[in-house]
Amino acid sequence: MDDHPIFRDGITQLINHQPDMLVCGGVCSAAQAMSSVEELKPDMLIVDISINGTNGIEVIKSIRAQYPTLPALMLSSHDENLYAERALRVGARGYIMKAEAxxxxxxxxxxxxxxxxxxxxxxxxxxxxxFLNGRTSNGCGSAVDQLSDRELEIFHALGEGRSTREIALTLFLIVKTVETHRAHIKEKLKVQTAPELIRAAVEWVNSQANQ
Known part of the structure; x- marks a missing residue:
């Protein structure tokens, strides 16, 4: 499941060149995902974070609720430091970056x-x-853990300097929806103004890059 046809075609060709593997189907939206699983009965899922209508973590969560034994691999351009743990929490069996060989x-x-x-x-x-030493946090780290997966996507994008409109286009959302998520993020992080939110997002993104 990936919303970029060129990449989806590329990964399909890579898998189909294996003598014992075959891609049975591909979709670009969450709405198509469940019906395709029901129809095609795959041995595993390969899911991206960015999917039209929602995100890959929510897709895995929904499908695993109905098919708890169906394994899923998250294959994404999104930083594994941000999303790997969240993917595992909802039942993914692995996480790999698209940039890998x-x-x-x-x-x-x-x-x-x-x-x-x-x-x-x-x-x-x-x-x-x-796991061994317990979660550590600095700055607003523990508060960021309270964000939903979609909120984290938006918070990260804000920290990269993207505007609300740019985020909406990237995530296939309307501007109003992004603004609503921003309001929820502000509430969870206990910040009062938009500049405070942007500053917190930039500081957090920088802290992740330095880990």
Whole structure:
């Protein structure tokens, strides 16, 4: 499931070149996802964060509620430091960045099909450290953990300097919806003004980049 046809075609060709793998279908929106799973009965899902109408984490959550044994791999351009843990929480069996080499993508797919987890060494080590030592936070880190997956997407985009209109276009949302999410983020982070929100977002994005 990916909303970019060129990338979807590329990953399809990569998988279909494997002697023991075949892509049985592809969709670009959350609305198509459940019906396609029911019809095609795949052995696993490969899902991107960015999907028309919602996000990949919500899609996995919904499908896993009905098909709890269906494995899913998150394959995305979004930073694994932001989304890998959230993907695992809703039932994904792995997370890999689109920038990885094709052989790594195939390795991740095979690992998930075999019933194992797949994470990069860096993120796997970080999550293990979090599990062993407890979550640490600085700045507004603990408050950011309270954000929904969509709110986190928007908060991250704000920290990258994107405008409300740019975010709406990127996430296939209307401007009013993004503004509503911004209001909820402000409430959860206990900030009063738009400049305070932007400053908190920029500081948080910078802190993530330095981890």
């Amino acid at each position: 094709p052989e790594k993508v195939i390795e991740a797919i095979r690992r998930v099909l075999d019933g194992s987890l797949y994470l990069s060494e860096a993120i796997g080590g970080r999550l293990l450290d979090t």
